[in-house]
Structure formats: C-alpha cells, structure tokens
Amino acid sequence: MASVLIIDDDDMVRTMLLRTVTRGGHEAFGARDGVEGMTRFRDHPADLVITDIFMPNQEGLATIMELRRVKPDLKIIAISGGGARASLDVLPVAEALGAQRTLRKPFTPTEVIEAINDVLGL
Amino acid sequence: MQRMVPDEPVDMDDAAEVGVVRHSWRYPVDAVESGPMLRRVHPGDRARFVSDIALALADGPCAVCHTDHRALVPDGRTVWWHSVTQLRPGTNGGIRCETHSFAIAEGQPAPKSSPPSPGPDDRTLLQALIDSIPDLIFFKDPNSVYLGCNRAFADFLGRGVSEIVGRTDLDLVPEDRARYFQDRDAEVLRQQTPHRMEEWVTFPDGRSVLLETIKTPYYGPEGAVLGLVAVARNITEKARAEQERRESDRRLATLMGNLPGMAYRARPGTERSLLFASEGGHRLTGWPPTDLVSRTMPFETLIHPTDRDHVRQSIAIALDQGRPFTLSYRLIDRAGITRHVWEQGVGVTDGLGRVVAVEGFVTDISPLKTAEDSLRTLSLAVAQSPVGVLIADAFGRTIYLNPRFRTMTGRSMDTVPDIDAFIAGVAAAGPMAVADHHAALWRALAANQTWQTELPGCKPNGAPFWAAIRVAPLLDDDGRLSNLIATVDDVTARRQGEEQLRRAQKMQAVGVLAGGVAHDFNNILTAILGYSHLALDALPDDSAIRDDLHQVTTAAERARGLVQQLLAFARKEKLEREAVDLRDIVHDAIKLLGPTLFSGVEWSLQCGGDPVPVLVAPAQIHQVIVNLCKNAADAILDATPLGQTRTSGGVTVTVNGLTVGAPRDLARSDPARDDVNRARLDTGRYACVTVTDTGCGMDAAVQDRMFEPFFTTKPVDKGTGLGLAVVHGIVSDHGGVIDVTSAPGHGTAITVFLPLNDSGLPRRRSDDARRVLLLSGEAAMVGMAGRLLRSQGFRAVGTTDSRRGLALFSVAPDRFHLIVLVQNPAEPVWRLLTLARAFAAANPDVPILLCAAQMNDGETAAFQAAGVTCTMPTPLAPDSFITQVRALSRAGSQAGSLPAIQHNDM
Known part of the structure; x- marks a missing residue:
C-alpha cells in the first residue's frame, strides 16, 4: 500500500481520483493547487504524487520541479486536459521535468490504477 | 439801343454809311407820289418805287415791299438805297406807309454780280424764295441790326418780319443771349470769315432744337463789309442720329472688345490678310491687332501647319458657293501654345456679286475641346466599363446601354426599353425578380437614394452568376430627379471569397472554442468516465444497471474522441x-x-x-x-x-x-x-x-x-x-x-x-545546424532539453556524465557552438564553477550558458570569472531558453564578439 497525494483544482476529478486510488488499495489525500499540494506534501510526504498541470496559484510544472527538489526520487504522475492555450501540449514537458508517467484527460480509473502500479513497480 | 421811328421824314445823316438806316418816313399810301420820301428817290427809279408799293398794296393792307433804288443825297452823289416799305392800316381807314431806307452801296449802281437794277419783281421773288426755305435766314448790318430775315426766322422768334427788321437782338431775345449773339457777330465781322456754331434754342412753342448757324460777312461792290448773313438750320434730328450712330459705334466697339475671340475683316484670297482685327485677337493669338493687320504676323501663319490646307480649301469652297463657313482648327499662339479655335465667317460681296472681303469671328474653344475630350474619355470609360451600365430618363426609360451589359446578359437596347427590363434582363428569375424589386426601387429613387441588391443572374450561355445591381438617381441643379443610372456587376468572385472567408472563420472559431473548452470538458469527461467505472466495479456482475453504465462510458468515450479532434484542429499551426x-x-x-x-x-x-x-x-x-x-x-x-x-x-x-x-x-x-x-x-x-x-x-x-x-x-x-x-x-x-x-x-x-522540400533530407553534417553540448546531472532534463532543442533545428549532444561531456568537447571544440550546463537541484555551486572553468579552458571561444537556481550577485560574478557567458534561472521556460540558446550559439560562431555576461530573470 502506497501513500498517494492527488493535486487537482477540479473537485469532481480530484474526488473521483481519491476514490479510485482508495479502491485500488492505496492511501490517498488531496490538494486543490500546487501551493496546498506542497504544504500537504511537507506535512505528509507521499510515495506518489498525481498532479494536474493547469491550476490556480501554483501550476503543475512548477509543483513537479519543487517536489523534485524536496524529494528527488519522488514518483510523479502528471495529468492534463489541455489549457486555455490549446496549442500548448505540456505533458511532454512535465515528463522532461521528472514526471514518470503522464495521463491525458479524460482517462478511466483502470488506466489510473495501471499507471500507479506501473510507476510504483507493483 | 432803341431806334426811334419819327412820324415825319427825319433826315438823320446824309453822309451815307452803308448798311445803316438813313431815313424813315411815315405817310399815307395815297401821298406816296407827292410825299417827301419820293423826292429822295432818283427820278429814274420813282415810277418803280411807286409801282412796288402799289403791288404791295394789292397783296393786302399789311404787305411789305422792298425796293432797291438810287437815291439823291444832298451832296449831289447818287447812292444805292434799299428801302423797305411796310403797309399798315391807318386810324382813319386809309393805308399808311412806313419806309426805312438804308444805303447798300455808294456811287454807281450795284456790281455786276448783283443785278444792276433788280426790279421789284426780282426782290419779291427773292423774298418769296428765302421765305420758302425752311432754314432760318437773316442778315444784319455791321451794328447787328437786322436788315432782313425770312419767314422761318420770324416764326422762330414768334414775330413778324417787320418787327425784326431794324431791330437788334437786344429787342428780341433776353439780354444775355443777345449779347452772346452780338459778340459772335462782331467776331465774324472782325475776322471776316464764316463762323459755324451749334446751339440749343427754344422756340416760343416750347420746342428745343439744335441750330447749326453759319454766319458769314457779306461785302459791297467795293469789297467793304456790309454786314453779315446767317443761315441757321435745325439739326436736332441730324444731331440725334449722329449721337445714336456714335453710341452704336461705341457699343459695337465695346462688344467686339468683350468678345471672347477675334472679329475680323480680311481680303478675300488664300492669304487672308486682315484689314481689321478686334481687340479679342490679342487674347486669342498673343499678337496685338495692329500686328495682325499690318502683316507683321499674318494670321495665316498662326494656323497649325497640318490644318492650313484644310482651312484654305474650306473657306475657298464656301466663298465660291456664296455661303457662310464654320471651321474648327488649331492655332499656335505667340507663346507657342496650341489652341483649338472655331471660326465662322462669310464673304462680303459688292453689287456685282464679287467677294470683296471676308468677315468673321475666331474664338478659342480649347476649354471646350478639353471638356469634349474628357467627355469622350468618360463615355469610353462607361462604354468599356467592366460593369454593365444603363442610363435612363427620370421615368426609367432607357437612353443608353453599354456593350458590357450586352455581353453580360445577351440583351441589346431593343429588348431593354426601361429599368425594369434591365433588372429582368439580369435576373435568373426574369420578370419575377422585377415584381419583387419594383416597389422598393422606386421608393428609394423617390427619396433620392441609391437602391441596390444582389440577386442570382443568368448569363447568355446559361451560366449562373451573382449580380450586384445598383440604381442611383441623378439630380439636376434644382435637385430634381433627371436621370437614373443603373449598373450591374458580376460579384460572383466576391461572393465566393466571402463564402471562403466564412468557412475560414468557422474553422478559426472552432480552434478558439476547442482551446477554451477542452480543459474543462476533459475534466468533466474524466469525472464521468471515472465514476461510471467506479460504479461498474461496485456492481455485481449480473446487475441490470451495468448495461446502462456501459452506455454512459461509451458516450463519454465518444466525447473524448471529439475533444481530441478539436484539440488537434486547434493545435495545428503551432x-x-x-x-x-x-x-x-x-x-x-x-x-x-x-x-x-x-x-x-x-x-x-x-x-x-x-x-x-x-x-x-x-x-x-x-x-x-x-x-x-x-x-x-x-x-x-x-x-x-x-x-x-x-x-x-x-x-x-x-x-x-x-x-x-x-x-x-x-x-x-x-x-x-x-x-x-x-x-x-x-x-x-x-x-x-x-x-x-x-x-x-x-x-x-x-x-x-x-x-x-x-x-x-x-x-x-x-x-x-x-x-x-x-x-x-x-x-x-x-x-x-x-x-x-x-x-x-x-x-x-x-x-x-x-x-516538396527541395533542400532535401537533413544531412548529418549540416553546416547551418548549430551543435549544442548539453550537460546535466538529470537524465530527464537532458532528454527534455534535448528534444526541445532538436525540435528547433539544433543538433543537441546531451549527457549526464560531466567527464564524458568534457571529453567529447575537448576532442573537437570547434564542432560545438554552445555549451549548456543545467544545474541538478542537488548539485553544489562549486561543482558547476569547476565544470565551467574546465570547458572555458578547453576552448574559451565557445559560449557557456548556465541554467541554475536563483543566485546572488557574488555567485554571478564568480561564474563570469569562470568563463560563463550567460546565466538563466531554473526552472526553465522553454521559450526564453530557446531564444537564449539561439542567440548564444550564433554569437559563438563569431569569435571576439561575445556578449557580456548577463543574467536573465524569468
């Protein structure tokens, strides 16, 4: 069982992910943006962070880099549904910055669980 | 000076002085033969004297008789007298005579120019003659005493002849006038030359007339001045006519001077030498009329050489046929400017029908010609316009239809009698279209507005096209509708362009829409897909709801495909x-x-x-x-x-x-x-x-x-x-x-x-591809930055091993255009400094870009000292990273022009 931090500003998505991860047999807790995510992470370092990219306050790429600085070997899954500038495909960048996996929204719970297990080597 | 007429003979002065009344007698007519008067008459003339009075008495009780006769003067000489006898009824019922005698010559009887002895008949005849002359005739002695006058003069003064004779002007007219006349008389007598004068005088009946008076001295047989004789003629009418003629001349001169052209008179013949040229010739040719007439500048030479023959021939033919001519040709004026002129002229013939002169008028029509030319250009433009044009009168009846309309619709003017037919001729729907538009068209025109529409048209070959029709009112100076102008244009191309634009805009809108909604939409789909999967997982395998939930996931999958397509569409150009x-x-x-x-x-x-x-x-x-x-x-x-x-x-x-x-x-x-x-x-x-x-x-x-x-x-x-x-x-x-x-x-x-990419596939050793050595402790960073650089056309050599990187570089530093060092979050600053120094030592000409976490001024200076060209803070922003790499790798190829170290804040 791993500890998973889920950062997404969309309540529906975050809640769905929390439930999916929980049902997948992991411990899960959430944050609404990068700032809250960093706070939660410092309080409770997780084994894996699933983070959205486009979020208010602190967006995902910065969060990934900050997380990597705090914990270089942290497992990260970046998720995104695209931003207001549709031309910007940020998931490859997230990967370059250290995310082990990326998932393009929308995705199914199965895909999420598979990605988690894959990243954690379970 | 009053002169008394005594009742009895008064012998005033026998030392006769010519022209001066010597004697006056009053006596009854029956006493003439016995009276003292007759005793002074030469015995040889007494019978004629008596006879004259008897004849005068036969004329009436108031008759006058004149008798020239010899007279006996006391010193024994014989002198010639002129005696005027006026008969007048006496108080006792008898007739009385009053005779005034004055000397008209001394010595021997009258010179041979005068009748030696004018008989009483001659005198009467003479008086009758001058009385019948309408001119005013009078004669005076040297003292301005009237010796005689004719009836016209007497009438003019409103008196009888006898009231005038023996008197002076002072007795007859106001004093100032009288003095004036006497001064003139004195002048005539002094200068002994005829004098002519004109003066306005007023008749007793109120008529004002202009009299031309000629006063001339007359002489006795010895040449002595006896007095003056005057003839005055009423020249009022003549003067008026003269005045009118002068006014007419003046008007003509003014008129000709104001003419916008030259009136002329010329000798007939090909030379056309001018006898007269009006002032307008100066404006027309630049030459003063005197030059034109004096042949300093013959008019013929001013005519454009090309036009000369034509002008000559035309004039010759017209003169030959005896009709006026009109011509249009070119003149070259004094300044060398070519002017278009118009000439009208006619031959002037003598009584025998021979042409003795040519008279005419030449005017400058250059402005007209210019206007005409521009009008022609305008009409050509209308005729050859790419737009179909119809010009109609105010009622919409066709006046003009340009050829373009014919080619556009295949209809000619015969089949397009009016504006309705024009529209019908264009419209694919034919008369149906007119019915739709007729009311709107005329409503717009009535409001002086242009009416326009676009409708599907049909070409002669049946091909459809879009026709833009405009009908505009043309207003006259008073703002009333005078004409209509209608145009039809093939706007198919524009409509198609608009349609293409509309489609392009639709595509663009899709892109914007996709970018805007994709993020939210994907979140929603994630939730739908997620929850339905979660629900499915929780349901028993045989649950009836499973199929419903499957439908939900299928629908969500479809939506996912749609959003991906939208994003692909929106992302395309970047x-x-x-x-x-x-x-x-x-x-x-x-x-x-x-x-x-x-x-x-x-x-x-x-x-x-x-x-x-x-x-x-x-x-x-x-x-x-x-x-x-x-x-x-x-x-x-x-x-x-x-x-x-x-x-x-x-x-x-x-x-x-x-x-x-x-x-x-x-x-x-x-x-x-x-x-x-x-x-x-x-x-x-x-x-x-x-x-x-x-x-x-x-x-x-x-x-x-x-x-x-x-x-x-x-x-x-x-x-x-x-x-x-x-x-x-x-x-x-x-x-x-x-x-x-x-x-x-x-x-x-x-x-x-x-x-086709003619530059072909990329070559391995591309000269223009910049090679960048990328060094970072993080493999992910090397991978990401490498991909980023390669996507921009750079050749990136990346490694996580600093020793390997330095070795690669040292072997062939010239192959690289830039070294990029990216700090690993865990990497200490001293290690980066060492690394930078090592690369700078290997080849100081290759610039080094250091990407590191925020650093203080001291660190920046230290890096600069170590040979770093430029620093950028991490995390890296792809845009500014690429910009910086591009700038530095270019600079690196130009040794000696490296930019100073700079620190770019993100």
Whole structure:
C-alpha cells in the first residue's frame, strides 16, 4: 500500500481520483493547487504524487520541479486536459521535468490504477 | 439801343454809311407820289418805287415791299438805297406807309454780280424764295441790326418780319443771349470769315432744337463789309442720329472688345490678310491687332501647319458657293501654345456679286475641346466599363446601354426599353425578380437614394452568376430627379471569397472554442468516465444497471474522441516543422492504425524507392494520413450493404513526388466558376499522398462541403465532422492543396499535395545546424532539453556524465557552438564553477550558458570569472531558453564578439 497525494483544482476529478486510488488499495489525500499540494506534501510526504498541470496559484510544472527538489526520487504522475492555450501540449514537458508517467484527460480509473502500479513497480 | 421811328421824314445823316438806316418816313399810301420820301428817290427809279408799293398794296393792307433804288443825297452823289416799305392800316381807314431806307452801296449802281437794277419783281421773288426755305435766314448790318430775315426766322422768334427788321437782338431775345449773339457777330465781322456754331434754342412753342448757324460777312461792290448773313438750320434730328450712330459705334466697339475671340475683316484670297482685327485677337493669338493687320504676323501663319490646307480649301469652297463657313482648327499662339479655335465667317460681296472681303469671328474653344475630350474619355470609360451600365430618363426609360451589359446578359437596347427590363434582363428569375424589386426601387429613387441588391443572374450561355445591381438617381441643379443610372456587376468572385472567408472563420472559431473548452470538458469527461467505472466495479456482475453504465462510458468515450479532434484542429499551426521523408510518416500512420481498422478491407501501400522529402510537422501529417485512411475505410463500410461481409472494397495509399510544369486545375474545381476562382495547382514540385477507396463516393454537394468543420455524412455516433476539416487545415498550413475525385458509387480519391522540400533530407553534417553540448546531472532534463532543442533545428549532444561531456568537447571544440550546463537541484555551486572553468579552458571561444537556481550577485560574478557567458534561472521556460540558446550559439560562431555576461530573470 502506497501513500498517494492527488493535486487537482477540479473537485469532481480530484474526488473521483481519491476514490479510485482508495479502491485500488492505496492511501490517498488531496490538494486543490500546487501551493496546498506542497504544504500537504511537507506535512505528509507521499510515495506518489498525481498532479494536474493547469491550476490556480501554483501550476503543475512548477509543483513537479519543487517536489523534485524536496524529494528527488519522488514518483510523479502528471495529468492534463489541455489549457486555455490549446496549442500548448505540456505533458511532454512535465515528463522532461521528472514526471514518470503522464495521463491525458479524460482517462478511466483502470488506466489510473495501471499507471500507479506501473510507476510504483507493483 | 432803341431806334426811334419819327412820324415825319427825319433826315438823320446824309453822309451815307452803308448798311445803316438813313431815313424813315411815315405817310399815307395815297401821298406816296407827292410825299417827301419820293423826292429822295432818283427820278429814274420813282415810277418803280411807286409801282412796288402799289403791288404791295394789292397783296393786302399789311404787305411789305422792298425796293432797291438810287437815291439823291444832298451832296449831289447818287447812292444805292434799299428801302423797305411796310403797309399798315391807318386810324382813319386809309393805308399808311412806313419806309426805312438804308444805303447798300455808294456811287454807281450795284456790281455786276448783283443785278444792276433788280426790279421789284426780282426782290419779291427773292423774298418769296428765302421765305420758302425752311432754314432760318437773316442778315444784319455791321451794328447787328437786322436788315432782313425770312419767314422761318420770324416764326422762330414768334414775330413778324417787320418787327425784326431794324431791330437788334437786344429787342428780341433776353439780354444775355443777345449779347452772346452780338459778340459772335462782331467776331465774324472782325475776322471776316464764316463762323459755324451749334446751339440749343427754344422756340416760343416750347420746342428745343439744335441750330447749326453759319454766319458769314457779306461785302459791297467795293469789297467793304456790309454786314453779315446767317443761315441757321435745325439739326436736332441730324444731331440725334449722329449721337445714336456714335453710341452704336461705341457699343459695337465695346462688344467686339468683350468678345471672347477675334472679329475680323480680311481680303478675300488664300492669304487672308486682315484689314481689321478686334481687340479679342490679342487674347486669342498673343499678337496685338495692329500686328495682325499690318502683316507683321499674318494670321495665316498662326494656323497649325497640318490644318492650313484644310482651312484654305474650306473657306475657298464656301466663298465660291456664296455661303457662310464654320471651321474648327488649331492655332499656335505667340507663346507657342496650341489652341483649338472655331471660326465662322462669310464673304462680303459688292453689287456685282464679287467677294470683296471676308468677315468673321475666331474664338478659342480649347476649354471646350478639353471638356469634349474628357467627355469622350468618360463615355469610353462607361462604354468599356467592366460593369454593365444603363442610363435612363427620370421615368426609367432607357437612353443608353453599354456593350458590357450586352455581353453580360445577351440583351441589346431593343429588348431593354426601361429599368425594369434591365433588372429582368439580369435576373435568373426574369420578370419575377422585377415584381419583387419594383416597389422598393422606386421608393428609394423617390427619396433620392441609391437602391441596390444582389440577386442570382443568368448569363447568355446559361451560366449562373451573382449580380450586384445598383440604381442611383441623378439630380439636376434644382435637385430634381433627371436621370437614373443603373449598373450591374458580376460579384460572383466576391461572393465566393466571402463564402471562403466564412468557412475560414468557422474553422478559426472552432480552434478558439476547442482551446477554451477542452480543459474543462476533459475534466468533466474524466469525472464521468471515472465514476461510471467506479460504479461498474461496485456492481455485481449480473446487475441490470451495468448495461446502462456501459452506455454512459461509451458516450463519454465518444466525447473524448471529439475533444481530441478539436484539440488537434486547434493545435495545428503551432507545431515545429521537421525535414522528413513523407514515406516514413505514411508507414508509421498505417502501422499505428493497425489491422483492426482495416479488417475486412483490402489495402495496399505503394511507395517509390526514392525519398519524398517534406518540411512538415510530422505529428500533423501523421494525423492527416490517419484521418484520410479512417474516412476511406468508413466509405467502404458504408458502401457495403448490411449483412454482407466487408470485403467488397479496398484502400490504396500511394506516395510519390510530382513536378508540375504549368498551373493546372484541380479535379474538384468547378468548371462553371470563373478562372480566378478555380482551385489550381501552381507550378512546382510536390510530394503527393493519395488515398483511394472503392467506397460509396460523394456527390457534388457533399464534395463542396466536405472540408467544413462539423459537416459529416456519417451517423451521429460515428463522425465528429472534424476529421477532414483538420486535414484541410493542416494541409493549408503547410502550403499544400487537396484534390478530390469522387462520384457516388464510384469511390473517392483524395490527394494531398505538399511542397516538396527541395533542400532535401537533413544531412548529418549540416553546416547551418548549430551543435549544442548539453550537460546535466538529470537524465530527464537532458532528454527534455534535448528534444526541445532538436525540435528547433539544433543538433543537441546531451549527457549526464560531466567527464564524458568534457571529453567529447575537448576532442573537437570547434564542432560545438554552445555549451549548456543545467544545474541538478542537488548539485553544489562549486561543482558547476569547476565544470565551467574546465570547458572555458578547453576552448574559451565557445559560449557557456548556465541554467541554475536563483543566485546572488557574488555567485554571478564568480561564474563570469569562470568563463560563463550567460546565466538563466531554473526552472526553465522553454521559450526564453530557446531564444537564449539561439542567440548564444550564433554569437559563438563569431569569435571576439561575445556578449557580456548577463543574467536573465524569468
């Protein structure tokens, strides 16, 4: 069982992910943006962070880099549904910055669980 | 000076002085023979004297008789007297005589010019003669005493002759006038020359007349001045006529001076030497009229040489035929300017019909000519206008129709009697169109407004076109409708352009929409998909709700496909281009599509052996191929009747290069369209991908809209209507063209023409590709930055091993244009400094870009000292990173011009 931090500003998505991860047999807790995510992470370092990219306050790429600085070997899954500038495909960048996996929204719970297990080597 | 007339003979002075009254007698007529008067008359003339009085008495009681006779003077000389005897009724019923005698010559009787002895008959005749002359005649002695006058003069003064004779002007007219007359008289007598004078005088009846008076002295036989004789003539009418003539002359002169041209009189003949030229000739030719007349500048020489013969001949013919002539020719004025002139003239003939002169008028019509020319230009412009033009009167009746309208509609003026017919002639709907527009047209015209519409028209060959009709009112100076001008223009091209623009805008809108909603939409779909999966997982396998939830996930999957297409569509123009072989992309795409898509469909890929180089965004062209292949497969499935196996068709994909020598029309271009609007393939070299299917095919209407976003013929659950729109957008962005050949039931072939990349495929040792050595402790960073740089055309050599990187560089530093050091979050600053120094030592000419976490001024200075050219803070922003790399790698190729170290804040 791993500890998973889920950062997404969309309540529906975050809640769905929390439930999916929980049902997948992991411990899960959430944050609404990068700032809250960093706070939660410092309080409770997780084994894996699933983070959205486009979020208010602190967006995902910065969060990934900050997380990597705090914990270089942290497992990260970046998720995104695209931003207001549709031309910007940020998931490859997230990967370059250290995310082990990326998932393009929308995705199914199965895909999420598979990605988690894959990243954690379970 | 009053002169008394005594009752008895008064012998005043016998020392006779010519012209002066010497004697006056009053006596009864019957005492004439016995009276003292007769005793002074020479005995030889006494009988004639008596006889004169007797004759006068026969004329009436108031008659006057004049008698010239010799008289006896006391010193014994014989002198010639002139005696005037006035008869007058006496108080006692008898007739009394009053005789005034005065000397008219001394010595011997009258000179031979005068009758030696004018008889009483002669005198009477003479008086009758001068009385019958309407001019005023009078004569005076040297003292201005009237010696006689005619009746006209007496009438003029309103007195009898006898009241005048023996008196002076002082007795007859107001004193100032009298003095004036006497002064004139004295002058005449002094100068002894005739005097002529004119003066206005007023008759007793109130008439004012102008008298021309000639006073002249008269002389006695010895040449002595005896007095003056005057003839005064009423010249009032003549003076008035003269005045009028002068006024007329003046008017004529003024008129001719004001004429905008030259009035002339010339000798007949080819030379046309001018006898007279009006002042206007100066303005016309620049030469003063005197020069024109004096032959300093003969008029003939001013005529344009080309026109001279024509002018001569025309005038000669007209004069010959005795009719006026009008001519238009050119003059060259004194300043050398050519003027267009108009001349009218006529021959002046003498009594025998011979032409003695030519009179006429020449005027400058250059402004008119200019106006005429511009009018001609204007009318040519209207006639040759690319727009059909009709000019009508205020009632809409045709006055003019230009040729363009005829070619446009095939109708001539005969069949277009009015504006309604004009509209009907254009409109495909014919008179029906007029009925619709008639009221609106005239309502607009009544309000002095232009009416316009666009309607479908029909050309003579039946080809449809869009006609823009405008009808404008032309107003006269008073603002009243005087004419209508109607134009019809073929605006098909513009309408098509608008339609294309509308489609392009639709595509753009889709892009904006997609970018805007995709993020939220994906979140929503994630939730839908997620919760339905969660719900499915929680349900027992035999739950009846499972199927419902499956429907939810299926719907969400469809939505996911739609959003991805939208994003692909919206993303299209922003991706970087790479030089690749088109065959590779097609191979990859078909491999990706996999066997599932083509199950039941036979397909083949035909590629030549030669590379087909293109400069494209590979992912986009990949998408183009995938979309075209999916469509082709769908078309085959659609063409397969339900229940049959899906092996009735095939898809062929061919890739090849093509050289187009001359522009050629595409198969999908509509032959009815104007040339400018045909889709065509320009000259050039192309890379072509053709996807051919044996499916259901498309009709023309579908082909027309097939690239429009959201247009689909597929069932609602299968097509998004974006696939071909994406294809179209991507191909257009690459400067490519798409051609379609299709017919219902005969399959479809879609060919994508992309510009062939003539610079070919990238060479390994490209001179212009900048080589960047990328060093970072983080493999992910090396990977990401490397990809980023390669996408921008750089050649990136990346490594996580600093020793290996330094070794690579040291072997051949010249191969690199830039060194990029990216700080690993855990990496200490001293290590980076050491590394920078090592690279700078190996070759100081290659710039070093250091990407590190925020550093203080001291650290920046330390890095600068170590040989770092520029620093950038991490995390890296891709845009500014690439910009910086590009700038530095260029600078590095120019040794000695390295920029100073700089620290760029993000």
